[in-house]
Amino acid sequence: MRFKRYGAGIAKGMALTLKHLWRRPITVEYPEERLIPSKRFRGYELVWYPERCTACATCAKACPQGNIEIVTSRGEGDMYKVEKFEVDTGRCMFDGLCVESCPFNALAMGQSYERSSYCRGQVVLSKEELTISEERQPSGYARPEIEALQPEQTLLIYRTGGVR
């Protein structure tokens, strides 16, 4: 005998929702609770390492938007000195081409995603603002050695288990 048209489907559905009632909510309460983004997250802003940069301007040429502006002068020995390394992040589309093209690993994508600002001037970043700092951490995008150090991404699928 097939129990298909005996209203069993309704009972099944009711049982399912009842089970859901005792499960842990999947909601991430954002400002209080944050998820760790992907290891290769193309996050907001770049991280620039001045000691590795040779001012070759490959990144500036790779950028489809021309967001990176580099001005150099003659430095010690046969090195260039970077006078100006300015990135207009307002127009950045996060394709990561600058990071991929850098032959000296002097650029990396950032990890952060909370960098809204009140005026356009603030999104044009100078070379001092682009260096690594407490809140400007590099992500592992196109940088396997950084990726290896990143914490594991939190996925909501791991939170469905367990009761509350």
Place this chain on the structure above:
Amino acid sequence: MNGWDWIHWLIFVVVILGFALSMIIVFIWTERKVIGRFQLRRGPNRVGPMGVLQAFADFIKVLTKEDIVPAKADRWVHLLAPIVAFVPALLVLAVVPFRDGSILADLNIGILYVVAIGALGVVGIFMAGWGSNNKYSLISAMRTAAQVVSYEVPVVLSIVGVILITGSLSMVTIVHEQQVPFILLQPLGFLIFFLGTTAEINRSPFDLLEAESEIVAGFHIEYSGMKFALFYLGEYAHAVAASAVITTLFLSGWKGPVLPPVLWFLIKVGFVFWLFLWMRSTLPRLRVDQLMGFAWKFLLPLALFNVFLTGAEVLLWEEKMASWGNFPWPFLFLNLALAGGLIVLWSKFFRLGGGRVEV
């Protein structure tokens, strides 16, 4: 009529108003919280501890909204509609006993009064649909009228079962007569009454009158500000009233061990409301033909059968009372079994559109 009557009425009018309004606020919070948990959300949790003040925040917001009346609307009907829809729900509570003797008016036709007043809410909804001068509003109002009229029939018939056993229409007597909750003695009647009431107070899955996917918001499309809030409160007031009536009729009202009667009453009301929420969070909205088919082809035959069955049992019990003792235990199990069997059987028979549409 002496002075004490006036004092009694005054006190109970205040009590019922307070009860209704506080329960509405509690129910709004409960609904949002519980539906949230059913859907693995947290529900409101920003305003006040666990979001308990969310309803007040919404209330303040809605008060500050502009009150819009459509240019070609029937102004007075448009204005009166929310009030007409809201008041019957409060009137129903007048005959609901909170505990033995705690009742505004122990009418000897209490349940008849509930049925009569309960159907009045649809007038308000129809006024809203007509007065808004909006085609979706009118479609919604017509649907509601058809729905409420249809579901009134099985609901009243399922009440007949209770009345046959108690031999009284008074709500207090009905509670007194319940040695066990009538949900056990009248499982089929409870089910029919519960589903029929859900349809009558237009709760999901029978909320065709505000089917967002078809008719935007139904009868309250053209309402904003305080008038909309009145509709919103009215929906919950109807839920409170329906829960209270179901508690009284089928869950033995205030009766219960250990805890004080009023608390038992509130617990049962909350439980019935939780059943509404459970159903809402599970079942999708019905189609119009499914809705009508369900009332006339499913609930009505079962309700009729329930009346005959209960009548026969009452007659039989009067003969056998001496030999069976104080309570008709055999009927309890018989009714439970019959209810299960009949539902399964009728689900098999149930067809829509001449057997064309699978449900």
